[in-house]
Amino acid sequence: MEIGTGAGVAGLWLLRGMSADGVLTTIDTEAEHQRAAREAFTEAGVRPTRIRTITGRPLEVLPRLADAAYDLVVAADDPLDLTEHVEQALRILRPGGVLVVVHALAGDRVPDPARRDDVTTALREVARRLRDDERVVPALLPSGDGVLVAAKR
Numbered sequence: 001m002e003i004g005t006g007a008g009v010a011g012l013w014l015l016r017g018m019s020a021d022g023v024l025t026t027i028d029t030e031a032e033h034q035r036a037a038r039e040a041f042t043e044a045g046v047r048p049t050r051i052r053t054i055t056g057r058p059l060e061v062l063p064r065l066a067d068a069a070y071d072l073v074v075a076a077d078d079p080l081d082l083t084e085h086v087e088q089a090l091r092i093l094r095p096g097g098v099l100v101v102v103h104a105l106a107g108d109r110v111p112d113p114a115r116r117d118d119v120t121t122a123l124r125e126v127a128r129r130l131r132d133d134e135r136v137v138p139a140l141l142p143s144g145d146g147v148l149v150a151a152k153r
């Protein structure tokens with residue numbers, strides 16, 4: 001499950017790392033972005049049955065998805081919406097499944113207490129909550145712009 005399809009760049013990487021029959025479900029608010037992503041998936045030769053694109057707001061889409069049915073949730077959407085999406089992500093992940101939050105350090109702003117803009121504060125809060133959440137084993141990887149991962153127990 002990917003939240004924030006964009007033009008499908010990360011989707012292609014995810015599909016490459018999945019088993020041949022693995023299905024990528026990807027949500028975005030922008031139909032135009034998903035059209036571009038579908039083109040990219042087709043050009044890359046990905047079978048249409050491996051992709052499920054859903055246009056809509058994750059807070060309307062995620063509650064309709066089954067409990068404990070997903071191996072991986074990658075959150076690549078607006079950080080200001082993240083806190084609410086994390087709860088749903090933890091619900092739909094199976095035990096052992098992993099939540100991934102990309103750009104988790106916001107260009108090194110997150111560890112800098114002097115930075116208090118909305119995006120930085122939202123990312124800091126998500127990291128704090130996951131650190132203290134008994135349902136997951138979290139880790140912050142200092143790779144690229146920071147990758148926050150949380151494995152569901």
Ligand SMILES: C[S@@+](CC[C@H](N)C(=O)[O-])C[C@H]1O[C@@H](n2cnc3c(N)ncnc32)[C@H](O)[C@@H]1O
Nearest residue numbers: 004005006009010028029030033076077078081
């Ligand atoms: C940086 S792009 C994602 C790129 C993609 N995951 C990749 O790495 O190739 C962010 C996408 O999230 C979408 N987005 C932003 N806020 C969103 C939200 N609240 N719910 C769903 N999608 C959102 C935007 O329309 C945009 O397509």
